[in-house]
Structures are given as C-alpha cells and as structure tokens.
Amino acid sequence: MSQPTAPAAFLPFTRPHIDAATIAEVGRVLASGWITSGPRVQAFEQQLSALFGGRPVRAFSNGTATMEVALRIAGVGPGDEVITTAITWVATANVIGAVGARAVLVDIDPRTRNISLDAVEAAITPRTKALMPVYLSGLPVDMDRLYDIARQHGLRVIEDAAQAIDSRWANGQGNQRIGSFGDLVSFSFQANKNITCAEGGCLVMNTPDEAELAERLRLQGVVRHGADGMDVVTPGGKFNLTDINAAIGLGQLPLLPQITARRQVLAQAYFDAAARHGLAALGIELPLPSNTTGAITNWHMFQVVLPSDRLNGGRAAVMDALKAAGIGTGVHYPALHLFTHYRALGWREGMLPHSERIGRGILTLPLFVDLADADPDRVCRELATVCKTLLK
Numbered sequence: 001m002s003q004p005t006a007p008a009a010f011l012p013f014t015r016p017h018i019d020a021a022t023i024a025e026v027g028r029v030l031a032s033g034w035i036t037s038g039p040r041v042q043a044f045e046q047q048l049s050a051l052f053g054g055r056p057v058r059a060f061s062n063g064t065a066t067m068e069v070a071l072r073i074a075g076v077g078p079g080d081e082v083i084t085t086a087i088t089w090v091a092t093a094n095v096i097g098a099v100g101a102r103a104v105l106v107d108i109d110p111r112t113r114n115i116s117l118d119a120v121e122a123a124i125t126p127r128t129k130a131l132m133p134v135y136l137s138g139l140p141v142d143m144d145r146l147y148d149i150a151r152q153h154g155l156r157v158i159e160d161a162a163q164a165i166d167s168r169w170a171n172g173q174g175n176q177r178i179g180s181f182g183d184l185v186s187f188s189f190q191a192n193k194n195i196t197c198a199e200g201g202c203l204v205m206n207t208p209d210e211a212e213l214a215e216r217l218r219l220q221g222v223v224r225h226g227a228d229g230m231d232v233v234t235p236g237g238k239f240n241l242t243d244i245n246a247a248i249g250l251g252q253l254p255l256l257p258q259i260t261a262r263r264q265v266l267a268q269a270y271f272d273a274a275a276r277h278g279l280a281a282l283g284i285e286l287p288l289p290s291n292t293t294g295a296i297t298n299w300h301m302f303q304v305v306l307p308s309d310r311l312n313g314g315r316a317a318v319m320d321a322l323k324a325a326g327i328g329t330g331v332h333y334p335a336l337h338l339f340t341h342y343r344a345l346g347w348r349e350g351m352l353p354h355s356e357r358i359g360r361g362i363l364t365l366p367l368f369v370d371l372a373d374a375d376p377d378r379v380c381r382e383l384a385t386v387c388k389t390l391l392k
C-alpha cells in the first residue's frame with residue numbers, strides 16, 4: 001500500500017513577510033525607552049519622501065486616518081460632494097461621511113474594476129469638491145485623464161492609493177511611481193498591504209504648509225510655542241504612528257523592489273496557470289494584464305470574477321470548497337452602496353450595475369511573496385475543478 005501523501009499546507013490569501021532584522025529592530029525600539037512617535041517615524045517619513053521624489057510625506061496610525069486628514073487638508077466638509085467608487089474598502093466612503101461631506105458613488109469600468117472616469121465626469125455638480133479614485137489591487141486609473149478632469153473643474157484629488165505602493169503610470173513623459181506626482185496621495189501599511197507597519201499609513205502632499213497642517217490634524221490640532229506654550233486653532237484627531245510600527249515599515253522599505261518583482265512573477269504564473277486550466281472557458285474573468293493602458297500595477301492582489309449567478313451556491317460555495325482543499329480566498333470588495341448605512345442614504349440595487357455584478361463575483365486568490373512558484377497552478381487547478389462541479 002502506498003503511503004497517504006501529506007496534505008499541502010493551507011494557503012492563506014495573503015501573509016506578511018517580516019525579516020529577522022526587522023523583528024530584532026522592533027525589540028530595540030521596545031527596549032529604548034521611546035516607543036511612540038519619535039526618531040523612527042521621522043526616518044520613515046524621510047525615506048518615503050525620497051521614494052516619492054522629495055514630496056512632503058507624513059505618517060499616520062492607519063490609512064483610514066490618512067484619508068480623513070487628506071480630506072480636511074483639501075477643505076472638504078458639510079455641503080460638499082466627493083466622487084468615489086463603490087468597489088473599495090468601505091473606509092473610502094466612510095471617511096467622506098466622517099468629515100460631513102456626501103460620498104457620490106459612481107460605477108466602475110468592468111475591465112479595470114476601477115472607477116469609470118466617464119461616470120466621474122457625468123457626476124460632477126457645483127457642489128463637487130474632490131475626486132477620490134481608488135486603485136483596486138494596485139492598478140492605477142488613467143492618471144492623465146483624471147488630472148485633466150480635476151483641472152478643468154477646479155477639483156482637489158485625494159488618491160486612495162492604499163493598495164498602490166510602487167505602482168506606476170507610464171505615458172509619453174515616462175514611467176512615474178504613484179505618489180511621486182498628483183495632488184494628495186494616501187497609502188496604507190495595514191498588515192495585508194505590499195509593505196506593512198502592522199497598521200499605518202502615509203500622505204504625500206504638495207507643500208510644507210500642507211505638511212504642517214497634517215502634523216496638527218494628526219495630534220489634536222496642537223501648535224507649540226517655545227518650551228511651554230501651546231494652542232489649538234482647529235481640533236485634530238489622535239492619528240500618530242508609533243516608533244514600533246515605523247520600525248517595521250523601515251525594515252520593509254528596502255525590500256520594496258524585490259516585493260514588487262516577486263509579485264509580478266507570481267501574477268504571470270497565475271495568467272499561465274489560468275490558461276492551462278481553462279478558467280476563461282468556465283466564464284471566470286481574469287484581471288487586466290499590467291500596462292495594457294499605461295497603468296502598471298504592483299499586483300497587490302490577483303483577483304478573478306466568478307460567474308457567480310451561474311454557480312450553485314454562488315461565490316460562497318466556491319470559497320468553502322477551496323477552503324476545504326486548503327486554499328484561502330478573500331472578497332475585495334462587495335459593492336458598498338448596498339450596505340445598510342448606504343441604503344439608508346438612498347442607494348439601491350440597480351444604481352451601479354457593473355459594481356453590483358463585480359461585487360458579487362470578485363474573488364482574491366492567494367498572492368504574497370512567500371508563495372511557492374507552483375502554488376498558482378495548484379490554485380487554478382482547484383478553482384477549475386470546483387467551478388466545473390458547481391456550474392448550473
């Protein structure tokens with residue numbers, strides 16, 4: 001009798017990669033006597049600024065706080081409208097509400113799964129103050145057209161680039177890193193992102209004045225005068241990053257080129273495996289290959305769209321079957337306008353048809369730097385088997 005083969009290890013959809021030197025450095029911060037915001041945060045901000053071509057950068061406790069501060073720097077408040085997408089982490093829309101403005105949700109382009117810039121133009125009103133595009137899975141929108149629209153209508157842009165560290169925009173002027181140009185650009189360093197602080201975020205700004213305002217808004221609005229004087233002109237939040245978290249980020253930043261390159265290799269392995277296992281013939285939609293339109297993704301996620309309406313049990317049945325086969329998957333994201341809070345604000349099924357269909361079918365497959373070269377083949381093989389069984 002043959003030995004039963006050991007089951008393959010469970011594949012989560014993502015897992016952070018923290019090296020031993022970073023773990024040791026976190027220990028040194030904890031032992032140093034200074035564990036909250038201090039020299040590590042400043043060093044992290046300086047290195048990020050260098051990454052983004054010398055633009056001012058400030059760090060925050062998370063990407064959500066970063067976006068809220070960005071909206072406040074842009075002067076967005078009650079009576080204002082901000083145009084964004086329904087296929088995003090709900091933080092994007094929540095922060096617009098948090099500053100008292102109205103999130104105007106428009107439909108996506110089903111090919112890129114990003115906000116449709118045609119829909120953005122159609123939604124602009126005299127109350128529109130800002131545009132808030134999201135680069136889902138790290139894929140930028142058409143950056144030239146985005147900023148043309150903003151300039152034409154005198155709008156601020158707050159880029160939710162939470163997933164887009166090291167993504168690029170290639171046009172006639174060359175290949176520019178997201179964050180190194182544009183208006184206010186917000187990143188997240190939450191545990192699942194391509195580089196992480198466990199929790200954290202940063203905002204890239206235009207001027208030293210904006211950076212000074214960001215510092216105040218992240219710490220209660222406090223302005224210090226001399227050794228013992230302080231004042232508050234505009235109250236702020238408690239959004240500062242700690243040196244413990246910054247030490248993790250400082251350990252990750254030098255790995256960024258390798259992280260992006262490894263993700264590129266794994267994404268290509270997914271495209272090859274998807275072709276081998278006939279995913280398209282089963283009605284499974286693949287992501288747009290990188291640089292089809294000048295948008296170069298960092299492959300933050302590799303996402304397929306399932307033909308969920310033609311599968312017995314829908315996407316949930318696929319996820320359960322893959323889990324039983326040792327494969328973790330995720331949903332990023334259900335269309336947020338169908339959440340109870342947003343329905344209460346008047347949003348309904350049928351208003352954003354592409355977002356609704358993608359929101360029901362989108363599935364994030366495992367992709368992280370320590371994935372083995374053979375894993376994409378295993379994932380696509382199991383996905384094909386499961387979908388063949390469940391197709392009506």
Ligand SMILES: *Cc1c(COP(=O)(O)O)cnc(C)c1O
Binds near residue numbers: 063134163189190199
């Ligand atoms: C992660 C993420 C955020 C929020 O970042 P946090 O650091 O978790 O607060 C916002 N928008 C998108 C698209 C994200 O992926």
